[in-house]
Amino acid sequence: MEREKTDEELLGEFQQGDAGAFERLLRRHRSPLYTFFVRMLGDRARAEDLAQETFLRIVKGSAAWEQRARFQTWLYTIARNLCVDAARRDRFRRAESLDAQDGEEGSPLVDAVPSDGASPDRAADSARLRPLLQRALLSLPAEQREVFVLREQAGLPFKEIADLVGANENTVKSRMRYALLGLRKALADEGVTAEDAEPEPPPGVRLGRA
Structure with a gap:
């Protein structure tokens, strides 16, 4: 079986004129x-x-x-800078509702479509938790949210x-903990506990550890 090429190898091929590598x-x-x-800005159109x-x-x-240089680090450096610029231009704008439509690709924090074996109750719970989880994430200070998303996403x-982000590693770990x-x-204030996320906790939300 052919080894999957790394991001860096693909970008190197794109530099040599291979458009398929960029695709x-x-x-x-x-x-x-x-x-x-979406997780950083809470705005799907802008995302x-x-x-x-x-x-x-x-x-x-x-x-x-x-x-x-690592491609992924470069990619998210550009993305973070665009987030900072967007927030500076329009800090208070929220163009779209936090409530995502079921089945939309990239739904924040909780998979929009439950697995085939999921019960109707599980599906209802996912629909209920999704906006609460996104709102909880957006309630974090920006410096904590960006560390969380860069680490977990x-x-x-x-x-x-x-x-x-231009900080030392201990500071970044502290921001992640907070x-x-x-x-x-924030989730507890909404009545959400760790058990509510079981048996498949939403990616990036680990209520049981700090």
């Missing part, structure tokens, strides 16, 4: 990047626009990229997050 990168990262913007803008900037900057190690505590408290 593979796009398919690999489009959905998680979109979800990153779609900024995801497209991120990839446009990747294309424009690809010639200067060096293979010793993008899967970046703490050291890379520290470099990305983000988890804040999420747990």
Whole structure:
């Protein structure tokens, strides 16, 4: 079986003129990047626009990229900067409801469509929890939310997050800890407990640890 190429290998091939390599990168990262913007901004229309803008900037900057740099870190550095710019331009705007439609790709924090074996009660619980979880995430201070999303959504190690946000690693870990505590408290205030998320806790929300 052929080994799956890394992001860095694909971008290197794109630098050499292989447009198909970029298409593979796009398919690999489009959905998680979109979800990153939704979780950071709570605005699906803006998330779609900024995801497209991120990839446009990747294309424009690809010639200067060096293979010793991690593609994913570069991708989310661009995405974070776009989030900061968007928040600065329109801090209070919320263009779309926190309530996502069932079945929409990239639904924040909880899978929109339950598994085939899920009971009607489980499906109802997911629909009930989804807006509460997204609202809890948006209630976090921006510096905690970005660390949480970069860690849980993008899967970046703490050291890379520290470099990305311009803070030391201990500060980043502290922000992550406070983000988890804040999420747990915000959800508890809404009457949501760790048991409500069982047996399949929503990705990125770990109510049982800080």
